[in-house]
Amino acid sequence: MDKKLRVDKNKCIGCGTCVVLCPKTFQMGKDGKSEVINEKGDSEADIKNAIDSCPVGAISNK
Numbered sequence: 001m002d003k004k005l006r007v008d009k010n011k012c013i014g015c016g017t018c019v020v021l022c023p024k025t026f027q028m029g030k031d032g033k034s035e036v037i038n039e040k041g042d043s044e045a046d047i048k049n050a051i052d053s054c055p056v057g058a059i060s061n062k
């Protein structure tokens with residue numbers, strides 16, 4: 001089954017944590033919220049860490 005990494009912009013509060021942890025995977029959009037730029041930009045472990053570190057659980061990988 002294909003997994004899809006995504007940020008729920010309705011939940012994201014723009015804290016920037018995921019961008020700091022995985023700068024090749026996420027970037028801050030013009031709306032001040034994170035967006036995925038490359039699903040495989042950083043290692044799986046780093047991406048998992050970003051998912052777990054998001055304070056509002058806005059990042060999913062299903």
Ligand code: SF4
Pocket residue numbers: 007011012013014015016017018019033034053054055056057058059
């Ligand atoms: S860690 Fe979560 S709340 Fe913070 S910018 Fe990333 S997606 Fe948004």
